Each structure stands twice: as C-alpha cells, then as structure tokens.
Amino acid sequence: MSDASSVASTPLGHRSGGIRRLLVANRGEIARRVFATCRRLGIETVAVYSDADAGLPFVREADLAVHLPGTSPADTYLRRDLLVEAARRSGADAVHPGYGFLSENADFARAVIEAGLTWVGPTPESIDQMGSKVRAKELMRRAGVPVLEAPADPGVGDFPLLVKASAGGGGRGMRIVRRLADLPGEIEAASAEAASAFGDGTVFVEPYVERGRHVEVQVVGHRAGVLVLGERDCSIQRRHQKVVEESPAPRLPDDTRSALHEAAESAAAAIDYRGAGTVEFLYDPEAGRFFFLEMNTRLQVEHPVTELVHGVDLVELQIAVAEGRSPDPRAIGETYGHAVEVRLYAEDPASDWQPQSGRLTLVDVPGVDAEFDLLNRPGLRLDSGVESGSEVSTHYDAMLAKVVSWAPTRDQAVRRLSAALRGARLHGVTTNRDLLVSILEDPAFVAGEVSTAFLADRPPAATPADERAAVAAAALALAAGTSLTRRVQHGVPVGWRNVVSQPQRTVFERGDDEVVVEWYGGRDGYAVEGLTVVAVAPDQVTLEADGVRTTYDVAVTGAEVDVDWAAGHVALSVVPRFTDPADAIASGSLLAPMPGTVVAVGVREGEPVEAGQAVLVLEAMKMQHTVAAPHAGTVTELTVAVGTQVAAGEVLAVVEEQS
Known part of the structure; x- marks a missing residue:
C-alpha cells in the first residue's frame, strides 16, 4: 500500500529517515507477527527473551536477540530499564510494544521517547487517559459516547453487577455478582487479583448485561484524523477472555453498525489518538443500545480478522504513523468477505479451563501458509508463538496460537476454519481445540446468534462417541511397536498365549480416568470385541465398526500416546503393569x-x-x-x-x- 502524504513535522520520539531497526518489547506470537511485517518492509528486527523463552521460534527469527535474565514477567518483559537498555545495546532506533506486558504503560512509552527512540504506539498522554477505565468512562461521557452507569448505592434490584479492574484487562480482576451479600467479598477478591496482575487494585462496579454482545471497532489515528476499519464481534468468551472473534459482526443492524463506527471515531478524536487502537462496546440486542467499555491503546490480539477483511497490514499502519505519515484511506484494500479467528489455548475446558504446561511434541495445522501474504487474503492463516518441540511454560499466558480463516462468505469461512481445526494434530499438551470445533459447528453460532453467555449456556462438548475405538487403536499400535523392538522370540506373534484363557490388557490414563483395553493376539492377527481389526502398524491402525472403517494415526512419545482421527483426538498415558508402593x-x-x-x-x-x-x-x-x-x-x-x-x-x- 502507498502513503498519501509526506511528513509535515517530526513526531515526538521519532528520528528522521524512517525506522531502520525495530525492537519488539514482547514475546511469542506477537513478536513473530511484527517481525513478518518488518521483513516485508526491509526493517531489521530485535527480539528480547527470558530464560523460559530461549528456545521459542521468535528468538531465532529476529535479526538480533537480547537475553533478559530470569523467567517471571516482573524480572524480564515488565522491566522498562532492561528493555530500553536492550534497544541501546542492539542499536535499535524504534520500539514496538506488542500487546500485553508494557504495551499500555505510559511510563514505558516515555522512557522509550526520552531515550531518543521512536515509539510505535500512541502518545503517553493518550495511554494515560485510557489507562484507567474509571477516567476513560468519564472522558467518553463528556465526548457524547454512551457509557454504562453504575448504581450509586447498589440494592437488590440492581443485580447482577460486574466488578472490574480499572487497570489492565484479559478477564483478570473481574467478578460477576448476583447477590448483595456477595458484593464485598467479590470486590476484595477482584481487587487482589487486579493488584497481582496489574499492580493496581482499583476496581469499579457496573451493571452486568446477561446476554450482551462484545463488539469493538478498529481505529487508526493519525495527524490528519481517524481512520475507522470496521468492527469485530468478540462475544464468544470464557472467564471474560475472548475465544472466537470475527469481522464483520454478524446480524448487526446497519444503523447500529454506523453508530458504533461514529462513536469509536469520536472516542479516538477526543484524545487526539495516534496509531492503531480499539474502542470496545457492549451491545444489548434486546434494548437496541450499546455502551462504551474501554479503549485499548495498542494492537489487539484479534487484529488479523480486520486485516483480512480490509486488505490492510495494521502493523505497517502503526509504523507509518510512528514515522509521521498519514495513511491514505484510498490505499486501504477493498472491504470484502468474512474472517473468523479462534484462539488456541493450552488449557482443559472440561476441568474449569485449567491451564496446561509441558512440551508440545507435535503442532501441525493443515492448509496454512507459514509465510502468509497479509494483503492477499489467504484462506487460512496461523499466527503462532510455538512449533513442534516448543515448551509451554507456566510463566506467561496460555495462548499458543491463533487460527484465522477468510472466505467470501461467513458460512464458507466458518466451515473452512472448522475443517482445519479438525485436521490439526496437537500433541503433548491438552488444548481447547475440540471446544473450538464444537463452537464453530454449533447451530446457534452458524446462525450468527452469539452473546457473552454463549459458553455459559453450552458446557464443553462431551467425549466423542467413538473414543473407545481410538483407545483400542492405541493399544494395538503399542503392541505392533513392541513386535518390532523386542530382541527375542521374533517368531512368536504379539499377544500369543499357548492356552487362550483371557485377553491381554492394556491400561491407560486419560486425564483423571483409567481406561482398559482388552485384546487378543496370535497367528490369526489381532482381535478386539465389537470391532473388526483391518490393519495394524505402530503408527496407524484401521478398525471397522458397524460396517464403517476409520483410520487412526498413533504417535507414541515415551509413555504418552496421541491418537488422531477424523472425529477428534485423544491423549493417553500408559499405566505400567507394576507400580512402586513408594x-x-x-x-x-x-x-x-x-x-x-x-x-x-x-x-x-x-x-x-x-x-x-x-x-x-x-x-x-x-x-x-x-x-x-x-x-x-x-x-x-x-x-x-x-x-x-x-x-x-x-x-x-x-x-x-x-x-
């Protein structure tokens, strides 16, 4: 895309001549995302990394990398002094904060600017104005943007209420309160969590809309005005954190869509906003009204759906504004089609969304292009911070990757994304993949009937009906593997008994449950009750049930066994035949x-x-x-x-x- 105008004045913290080497003060997926744009623009890149992240892909993909000793965010990615020093040592002339960590920290922005570096983000003053949700709501009220009004003295009739952290986001420091008696305790708990996560325990209370929709508008502020790049629906959430996002928002009345765009433009103009930002609203379909929630003064996790629908690179726009240039609205790609994004988390939805950690032994999503072209709308896009062999640590957010689908219509985009997730192979760590598939294939979602209560109304999907056969396939694959590795009695069939008195037993653990497979072996091959064994190999087993054949891919890593098939995936652990009493x-x-x-x-x-x-x-x-x-x-x-x-x-x- 081209730039419409030349630089009229040098912005604060900018060096003339354009950005030459950019440091990303972040990690994982967002660092890789910014690096992709920099490579296309010919800008050199610098990564910073903690001890826990030394082996992740973003470190080796940067032109230069600076080690931040330690593992906790407080010792590494939240250290303003270390990040500015890393920029100095590496010769960077600009800093991009990504999202999360210090991306909305005005003091960090000031430190970067005071060091003579270009800050790829809004001014510290804008960050300050929107950094407190309490102050931001007052600013928006004065700008004529509708806001939710909290009850001055909550009574029984005012519930449910939502307790929210004034600083930060991501669902932390938030509590839904349905009874007056619970309000003091929930305020205390939310405040403690907010203080731990953001260093600020300030919370506030506002009405909770049970089945509202979370709709946000992408803006890019520059010296000539505010560019509005449509809206995203981010209503599918768990623990107040987004799981599925899409653009444009489905089933949104045209007049409401226009009013949202106008309100977002007014919000950005009210603080003379510069760079990419998002104005978030709560839309109440029953009342036909929307309310300002907050403004995120940074790039959003879900920005890819806007990029694909509008044919634009938002990171490139951030860099252009930081260099003092105004994007030409005529250069923005034609708005076309529909994009849907899902967040792939290392978590177990069936166990209260419990985060998972460990080594990812295999990460494979079919149909995605590793070097996607941002401006040519690929069918499938993967923004990932990990790869096969990556270690998922406990120190950072549980998000592994974002899988994004674009198509001319919403139905096509949803179907394409669901198929990609079904075909994905994700081994070593429990993920929310199966839940994402169940959301995308839910009739209500397909119809565009979404709300923030979507997952509360629909608990995580049950175990696939044919999982018994998948577990049997795991047992037979293990047996076949044993026949290839044993050093004696090569001529004796696996599982053979001189007198067949009982079956062989293979015991697995699946989560907290124990699963037993009984099978027979011998000269006539393998047999499992209720199934016809068609073919067995150490890495693939074909079984037939009720006249239908299914092939199961089996991967064995030590005592861990992963089985993938058309209907899903199951992860198992082999239980040893003999255990130590200790x-x-x-x-x-x-x-x-x-x-x-x-x-x-x-x-x-x-x-x-x-x-x-x-x-x-x-x-x-x-x-x-x-x-x-x-x-x-x-x-x-x-x-x-x-x-x-x-x-x-x-x-x-x-x-x-x-x-």
Whole structure:
C-alpha cells in the first residue's frame, strides 16, 4: 500500500529517515507477527527473551536477540530499564510494544521517547487517559459516547453487577455478582487479583448485561484524523477472555453498525489518538443500545480478522504513523468477505479451563501458509508463538496460537476454519481445540446468534462417541511397536498365549480416568470385541465398526500416546503393569493441578476445615486458582508456603477426613 502524504513535522520520539531497526518489547506470537511485517518492509528486527523463552521460534527469527535474565514477567518483559537498555545495546532506533506486558504503560512509552527512540504506539498522554477505565468512562461521557452507569448505592434490584479492574484487562480482576451479600467479598477478591496482575487494585462496579454482545471497532489515528476499519464481534468468551472473534459482526443492524463506527471515531478524536487502537462496546440486542467499555491503546490480539477483511497490514499502519505519515484511506484494500479467528489455548475446558504446561511434541495445522501474504487474503492463516518441540511454560499466558480463516462468505469461512481445526494434530499438551470445533459447528453460532453467555449456556462438548475405538487403536499400535523392538522370540506373534484363557490388557490414563483395553493376539492377527481389526502398524491402525472403517494415526512419545482421527483426538498415558508402593499418595492429599506459585495460604497445620474451604491459591499463566478441601477434616500436613514454586501433581497439603 502507498502513503498519501509526506511528513509535515517530526513526531515526538521519532528520528528522521524512517525506522531502520525495530525492537519488539514482547514475546511469542506477537513478536513473530511484527517481525513478518518488518521483513516485508526491509526493517531489521530485535527480539528480547527470558530464560523460559530461549528456545521459542521468535528468538531465532529476529535479526538480533537480547537475553533478559530470569523467567517471571516482573524480572524480564515488565522491566522498562532492561528493555530500553536492550534497544541501546542492539542499536535499535524504534520500539514496538506488542500487546500485553508494557504495551499500555505510559511510563514505558516515555522512557522509550526520552531515550531518543521512536515509539510505535500512541502518545503517553493518550495511554494515560485510557489507562484507567474509571477516567476513560468519564472522558467518553463528556465526548457524547454512551457509557454504562453504575448504581450509586447498589440494592437488590440492581443485580447482577460486574466488578472490574480499572487497570489492565484479559478477564483478570473481574467478578460477576448476583447477590448483595456477595458484593464485598467479590470486590476484595477482584481487587487482589487486579493488584497481582496489574499492580493496581482499583476496581469499579457496573451493571452486568446477561446476554450482551462484545463488539469493538478498529481505529487508526493519525495527524490528519481517524481512520475507522470496521468492527469485530468478540462475544464468544470464557472467564471474560475472548475465544472466537470475527469481522464483520454478524446480524448487526446497519444503523447500529454506523453508530458504533461514529462513536469509536469520536472516542479516538477526543484524545487526539495516534496509531492503531480499539474502542470496545457492549451491545444489548434486546434494548437496541450499546455502551462504551474501554479503549485499548495498542494492537489487539484479534487484529488479523480486520486485516483480512480490509486488505490492510495494521502493523505497517502503526509504523507509518510512528514515522509521521498519514495513511491514505484510498490505499486501504477493498472491504470484502468474512474472517473468523479462534484462539488456541493450552488449557482443559472440561476441568474449569485449567491451564496446561509441558512440551508440545507435535503442532501441525493443515492448509496454512507459514509465510502468509497479509494483503492477499489467504484462506487460512496461523499466527503462532510455538512449533513442534516448543515448551509451554507456566510463566506467561496460555495462548499458543491463533487460527484465522477468510472466505467470501461467513458460512464458507466458518466451515473452512472448522475443517482445519479438525485436521490439526496437537500433541503433548491438552488444548481447547475440540471446544473450538464444537463452537464453530454449533447451530446457534452458524446462525450468527452469539452473546457473552454463549459458553455459559453450552458446557464443553462431551467425549466423542467413538473414543473407545481410538483407545483400542492405541493399544494395538503399542503392541505392533513392541513386535518390532523386542530382541527375542521374533517368531512368536504379539499377544500369543499357548492356552487362550483371557485377553491381554492394556491400561491407560486419560486425564483423571483409567481406561482398559482388552485384546487378543496370535497367528490369526489381532482381535478386539465389537470391532473388526483391518490393519495394524505402530503408527496407524484401521478398525471397522458397524460396517464403517476409520483410520487412526498413533504417535507414541515415551509413555504418552496421541491418537488422531477424523472425529477428534485423544491423549493417553500408559499405566505400567507394576507400580512402586513408594509412589502411593496418602488419602486426602491435595495435589497441585498445574505447575505454579503459591500466592496465598488460608489454613495452618492442625486446623479443622470444611468441605470446599479454600486451603491455598496458586498462580499460573497469569490466572489464580483456588485449591479447596475435598471434604471436612483436619489439615494434618502443609508442605508449602507463600512463594513456593510447585510442580503439577505435587502434594501441597493433606486433609484427614473426619471419622
């Protein structure tokens, strides 16, 4: 795309001649995304990385990389001084903050500018004005943008209410309150989480719209005005965090769409906004009204759907504005088609969205182009921070990647994305892939009937009906692998018995459940009750049930077995035939559900507890998780304290049940 006008004046913190080398003060997927645009524009790139991120793709893809010693965000990506020093040491002349971390930190923007570097973002003053949701709502009220009015003295009739953190976002520091008696406790809990996540415990209360829609408008402010690039619907959320986003917003009345765009333009103009930003609104379809929620003074995670529909590179626009240029609206690509994005998380939806960590042994999404052309609307796009072999740590957000689909119509885009996810192979860490497929194929979603209550109304999908056959395939593949690796009795068929008195048994763990497969082997091949065994190999098994054949791809990594087939995926762990008695865990033991850090302990050793009482709180992947007593009893053992780092499955405490 071309630039319409020359530089009339040099913006604050900008060096003449354009950006030559840009440091991305971020990590993972967003760093790779910014690097992709820089490569196309001929700008050199600098990565910064923590100890935990040393092996991730974004580090080697940068032209230069600077190590930030440590693992926690507070020691690395949140250190303004280290980031500015990294820019100085690497010879960077500009800094892009990405999203998250310090992307909306006015002091960081000032530090970059004071160091004589170009800041690829809005002015520190704009960040300050929108950094507090309380102040931002007052600014928008004065600008004529509709806002939600909180009750001055909440009464029974004012519920439900939403407690929200004034700083930050991403669902942290937010609580839905349905009873007056619960309000003080939820305010305290939200404030504590906000203080931990953002360093600011300020919260406020506003009405909660049960089935509203989250609709946001993309703006790009520049010295000649505000460019509006349509809207996105981000209503499909869990824990107030977005899961599915699309553009344009479906089933939105034209007059409402126009009014949203106008309100967003007014919001950006009110603070003389520069660069890419997003104005978020809550739309109430029943009332036909919308309200300002907040303005994100940065690039959004979901920006790809806008790029694909409008044929524009938003990072390129950010760089153009930072260099003092105004984008020509005529150079923006024609608005055409529909784009849908899903966020692929390392989490288990069936276990209250519990974050997962570990090594990704395989990441493969069919149909995506690794070097996508941003401006030519690829059918499928993958923005990923990981690859096969990457380690998912507990120190950062659980998002692994974004899979984005574009097509001329919404139906085609949704179908294309669903097929890509179904065909994806994601091994080593539990993900929300199956849930995403169930959302995309839900009749209500297909019809465009979305709201923030979508997932609350539809719990995570049940286990696929034919999973029994997939588990059987895993057992047979293991047996076939054994026949190739054993050193003796090569002529004896696997599973052969001189006198067939009982079947062979292979035992797996699937999550917290134990699954047993009984099978027979011998000269006539393998047999499993209820299934016809067509073909068996160590990496692929074909079975037939009710006249229908299905082929299962099996990947074995140590004791872990992953099975992929047309209907889904199952991850299993082989249970050894003999266990060490020393590995037995005492009854009443509270185990760490994931690796993390203990941030609160609510009991003492020897203290009585009630069933469900909070024993301690773990923090992992920027979320807090309460570990509660499984039953009434006495705390007979407490092995951790505040600040203790724990591994998944580690015993935290023991609650001896009352007799």
